[in-house]
Amino acid sequence: MFEQLKTLPADPILGLNQTFLQDPNPSKINLSVGVYQNAEGLTPIFSAVKKAEQELIDAQTTKSYAPQAGAPDFIEFATKLLLGDAITQALGERAATVMTPGGCGALRMGAELLKQSKPSATLWVSDPTWANHYPLLESAGLTLKRYTYYSSETHGVDFDGMLESLSQIPEGDVVLLHGCCHNPTGADLSQAQWDQVITLLGERNLLPFIDTAYQGFGDGLEQDAYGLRQAATKLPEVLIASSCSKNFGLYRERVGAVTVVTQTEAQTGAAKSHILSAARRSYSMSPYHGGGIVGHLLGRENLRAEWQAELENVRKRMNKLRHGLATGLNDAQSKIDFSFVADSKGMFCYLGIPTQDVLTLRSEYGLYLLESTRFNVAGLSEKNLPVIVERVAEVITR
Ligand SMILES: Cc1ncc(COP(=O)(O)O)c(C=O)c1O
Numbered sequence: 001m002f003e004q005l006k007t008l009p010a011d012p013i014l015g016l017n018q019t020f021l022q023d024p025n026p027s028k029i030n031l032s033v034g035v036y037q038n039a040e041g042l043t044p045i046f047s048a049v050k051k052a053e054q055e056l057i058d059a060q061t062t063k064s065y066a067p068q069a070g071a072p073d074f075i076e077f078a079t080k081l082l083l084g085d086a087i088t089q090a091l092g093e094r095a096a097t098v099m100t101p102g103g104c105g106a107l108r109m110g111a112e113l114l115k116q117s118k119p120s121a122t123l124w125v126s127d128p129t130w131a132n133h134y135p136l137l138e139s140a141g142l143t144l145k146r147y148t149y150y151s152s153e154t155h156g157v158d159f160d161g162m163l164e165s166l167s168q169i170p171e172g173d174v175v176l177l178h179g180c181c182h183n184p185t186g187a188d189l190s191q192a193q194w195d196q197v198i199t200l201l202g203e204r205n206l207l208p209f210i211d212t213a214y215q216g217f218g219d220g221l222e223q224d225a226y227g228l229r230q231a232a233t234k235l236p237e238v239l240i241a242s243s244c245s246k247n248f249g250l251y252r253e254r255v256g257a258v259t260v261v262t263q264t265e266a267q268t269g270a271a272k273s274h275i276l277s278a279a280r281r282s283y284s285m286s287p288y289h290g291g292g293i294v295g296h297l298l299g300r301e302n303l304r305a306e307w308q309a310e311l312e313n314v315r316k317r318m319n320k321l322r323h324g325l326a327t328g329l330n331d332a333q334s335k336i337d338f339s340f341v342a343d344s345k346g347m348f349c350y351l352g353i354p355t356q357d358v359l360t361l362r363s364e365y366g367l368y369l370l371e372s373t374r375f376n377v378a379g380l381s382e383k384n385l386p387v388i389v390e391r392v393a394e395v396i397t398r
Contacts, residue, residue: 011132012131012370013032013033013034013131013132013370014033016032016033016368016370017030017032017033019368020032020368023366023368025365025366027365027366027387028366028367028368029366029367029368029379029384029387029388030368030376030379031367031368031369031375031376031379031380031388032368032369032370032374032375032376032379033376033379034183034246034347034348034376034378035251035376035378035379036246036249036314036318036347036378037378037379037381038381039381039382039383040381041381043249043251044249045249046248046249046307046310046311047306047310048297048303048304048306048307048310049248049249049250049293049297049307051303051306052293052294052296052297052300052303053293055296056289056292056293056296065285066285066288066292068276068279068280068284068285069096069097069098069099069272069276070097070098070099070100070257070285070286070288070291071099071288071291071292071295072295073295073296073298073299074099074255074257074291074292074294074295074298075097075098075099075257075295076295076299077294077295077298077299078097078099078242078244078257078291078294078295078298079095079097079257079259080298081215081221081225081298082212082215082225082228082229082240082242082257082259083095083225083228083229083232083259084222084225084229087229087232087233090233091232091261092265093265093268093269094261094262094263094264094265094268095232095259095260095261095268096259096260096268096269096271096272097257097258097259098257098258098259098272098275098276098279098286099255099256099257099286099291100241100255100256100257100258100279100286101254101255101256101283101286101287102243102244102245102254102255102256103211103213103241103242103243103245103256104132104136104243104256105254105256105258105283105286106240106241106242106243106256106257106258107133107136107137107211107241107258108136108137108140109241109258109275109278109279110209110239110240110241110258110260110275111123111136111137111140111141111142112140112274112275112278113239113258113260113271113274113275113278114140114142114174114209114239115140115141115142116274116278117271117274118172119141121142121172121173121174121207122142122143122144122145122169122170122173122174123137123142123143123144123145123173123174123175123176123209124144124145124146124147124166124169124173124174124175124176125137125144125145125146125147125176126146126147126149126150126162126176126177126178126182127146127147127148127149127150128149128150128184128185128372129146129149129176129178129183129184130178130183130184130211131184133176133211137176147162147165147166147169147175148161148162148164148165149161149162149182149185149187150185150187150350152350152352154340155187155340155350155352156187156340156343157187157188157189157193159189159193162197163196163197163200166197166200166201166204166206167200167204169204169206171204171205171206172205172206172207173206173207174206174207174208174209174239175201175206175207175208175209176209176210176211177197177208177209177210177211177227178210178211178212179210179211179212179213179214179215179224179225179227179228179240179242180212180214180215180217180218180219180223180224180225180227180345180346181213181214181217181218181224181345181346181347181348182345182346182348183213183214183346183347183348183374184348184350184370184372184374185344185348185349185350185374186344186345186346186347186348186349186350186377187344187345188218188345188346189227191226191227194226194227194230195230197227198227198230198231198234198235199234201231201235202234202235207237207238207239208231208235208238208239209239209240209241210227210228210231210238210239210240210241211240211241212224212225212228212240212241212242212243213242213243213245213246214246214247214346214347215242215247216247216311216312216314216315217246217247217314217315217318217345217346217347218315218345218346219345220312220315221247221308221311228240232261236262236263237261237262237263238259238260238261239258239259239260239261240257240258240259240260240261241256241257241258242256242257242258242259243255243256244256244257244290244291244294246347247311248290248293248294248297248307250290250293250294253287253289253290253293254286254287254290255286255287255290255291255293255294257291258275260272260275314378318347318377318378321377321378321380321381321382321385322341322342322344322349322377322380323342324380324385325338325341325377325380325385325388325389326338326339326340326341326342327342328385328386328388328389329341329389329392329393332389332390332393333393333396333397335396335397336352336353336396338351340352344377346377347376347377347378348374348375348376348377349374349375349377350372350373350374350375351369351373351374351375351392352373353373353392353395353396354396355371355373357392357395357396358370358371358373359371360395361391361392361395364395365391365395367388367391367392
């Protein structure tokens with residue numbers, strides 16, 4: 001049965017992590033994987049999450065199946081976290097949320113829904129986008145194409161190029177947008193740019209599929225939801241894939257959600273039934289534990305406030321580190337102006353150095369970034385920052 005199988009290459013990001021782990025260099029530093037790390041290089045559990053988990057376990061009396069769409073309190077509060085209370089209330093049954101195994105599960109279920117609704121639709125992704133969007137969404141049977149997004153000259157969004165590119169997309173297609181903290185570039189749309197993009201999507205009858213995996217990591221919980229809230233208010237239909245991996249630190253619990261907004265309650269009911277059917281055909285229903293924790297936490301004032309304060313500290317610390325890197329590099333050399341690093345949002349940013357320098361940093365200094373030059377801002381620390389600055393400055397000025 002299996003003798004004809006050839007071993008596949010490792011996932012580029014997970015594979016590089018494996019190479020890092022095997023690297024004997026004692027002063028190696030990993031800036032490649034998307035996980036938050038504190039000053040000690042650990043990925044701690046938020047204390048509010050730990051408390052919510054304990055309370056959940058203490059109150060639990062059964063491990064019987066939960067509703068297929070997921071923990072009811074998770075569905076209510078996760079939807080409100082995304083859309084805000086007022087929009088959630090205004091949309092009522094026109095919006096439906098289904099709990100999924102992480103943001104990946106949400107993206108995949110969204111793609112399955114699109115495949116059922118309009119198999120001929122093309123899904124347009126930003127150039128560049130998170131590498132896993134391709135295998136994850138294409139394997140649901142969708143065709144992916146790219147729209148212009150990033151300028152490596154300005155190290156920011158090529159907004160004119162983006163508008164031009166979006167205006168060429170055939171009506172009825174789907175546009176995947178990053179809700180905030182664009183992965184891999186860290187270059188986000190401003191609120192005014194979101195407004196323009198949403199107007200254009202409306203005019204051209206394009207469906208936004210918004211992937212939001214870092215709410216709270218950019219400008220704040222509310223600010224980071226600006227684009228998707230505007231889309232849900234101004235457009236008749238929106239699809240959202242959200243993840244609780246980063247902002248609740250629940251990576252391994254695999255919790256996320258797919259939210260669909262359509263023009264009528266009946267259409268939303270139909271769309272939800274297709275999502276549930278796609279889930280049933282694959283993993284049946286999402287694991288409960290992570291969503292149970294999030295639902296419990298968000299439903300309790302004290303835990304929610306504690307979590308928000310912790311998340312805000314994480315966001316501010318990352319901002320300080322990104323500014324530290326930009327200033328440190330600019331002080332250490334004058335070949336490249338790294339001020340754009342300070343303007344990036346979220347966990348990732350392109351460093352914009354030659355690929356050869358990325359490889360040299362890896363082989364000579366054990367400093368790991370992706371070849372695209374994407375690095376994890378949360379992998380920086382007060383301790384490793386001076387070393388990183390020194391190594392990068394030395395290699396790029398050789
Ligand atoms: C842009 C983007 N979308 C979705 C995800 C999915 O995350 P998860 O499946 O771990 O919740 C990630 C994770 O890195 C991401 O960066």
